[in-house]
Every structure is written in C-alpha cells, then in structure tokens.
Amino acid sequence: RMEGFGYYTLPMGTEYRGSLWDGMFHGHGELRRPTGGAYRALWDRGLPAQGKYTFTDGLEFEVEKWLYCDGYDRRFYTEISSGFKPPGIAHLTNLDPPKIIPKGCYDCGDGFYNPKTRIVVDYNRKFLRNADDDEHEWILRTCRKAWDLTAEEEPKP
Numbered sequence: 001r002m003e004g005f006g007y008y009t010l011p012m013g014t015e016y017r018g019s020l021w022d023g024m025f026h027g028h029g030e031l032r033r034p035t036g037g038a039y040r041a042l043w044d045r046g047l048p049a050q051g052k053y054t055f056t057d058g059l060e061f062e063v064e065k066w067l068y069c070d071g072y073d074r075r076f077y078t079e080i081s082s083g084f085k086p087p088g089i090a091h092l093t094n095l096d097p098p099k100i101i102p103k104g105c106y107d108c109g110d111g112f113y114n115p116k117t118r119i120v121v122d123y124n125r126k127f128l129r130n131a132d133d134d135e136h137e138w139i140l141r142t143c144r145k146a147w148d149l150t151a152e153e154e155p156k157p
Helices: 075-082 135-140
Strands: 003-009 017-021 023-033 040-044 047-054 112-114 119-122 126-132
Touching: none
Parallel strands: none
Antiparallel strands: 003 017, 017 023, 023 040, 040 047, 112 119, 119 126
C-alpha cells in the first residue's frame, strides 16, 4: 500500500498531494480540483479531521463566518476584493472576462451544461458528469444561459 508523501490522481482528475499511510490519506495533505480550488486538511486514516476549502479566486470557505453571497450582499468575490466596474459594464460572473457559453448550453459554475444531452463538461470540454433531474431543474432555473440570438442574426417577425 502507499505510504509516505506522494501524489495520487483520482479518476475525475482531482489530485491528492500529501501524506499517505496504509493506502489512506493521513497527515497533512490537499485535494486539488482540476478546475482550480483546493481542500487543505489534516487527515486521519482517510477522513479529514480539520480542513479548509479555497476557491480558484482565493476565497476561503468558512462555515461559521460565511459572509459571501449570503442573501443581503449579492456581490461577486472579485467585486468585494477589487471593487465594482464602471456603470454600464455588467459583471455577469466572478470570472473577468466571463466564459463564453456554447450555444444552447448553461454555465453551471464548474463547466457547461447541455440540457438536451444532460451532460456537464468542464471549461475545456472534458466530461464531468451526467445531471440528475434535480440538478437539471436547478441549472435551468438559476444558471446563466448562452444567448439564443447572436448580434448578426435578425429576429424573425
């Protein structure tokens, strides 16, 4: 079994870097997501004893003092840390510039979702997962969609 310090890549592309004992995460280590974020933790026989998740943009998740996007303050983290854009320039996502969504798809945060195939792919168009009914409905209700018409197309009367 794996022991000592090492790297281990899980099937979905998430990579573990840290201490291993008897084939399990044990000691200090982190899980790095292929899209960016990382979970740094102190592991005890495969289970995190204490840890913290850091998003791609540097925002750290905190259970007790979570002030980001809480219902009262709806700003993106980049707006909190860097300020607002000038009037008339929309800030559609936390990314600047935002990802260009393929036609007929939605941006669901970790990739693009095609409602016809019910498949979520990452921003490099690699398969992530199949969406179940709950995720499908949530994405259609809440996520940003690609424009149905481009600027070159004339709307039909």
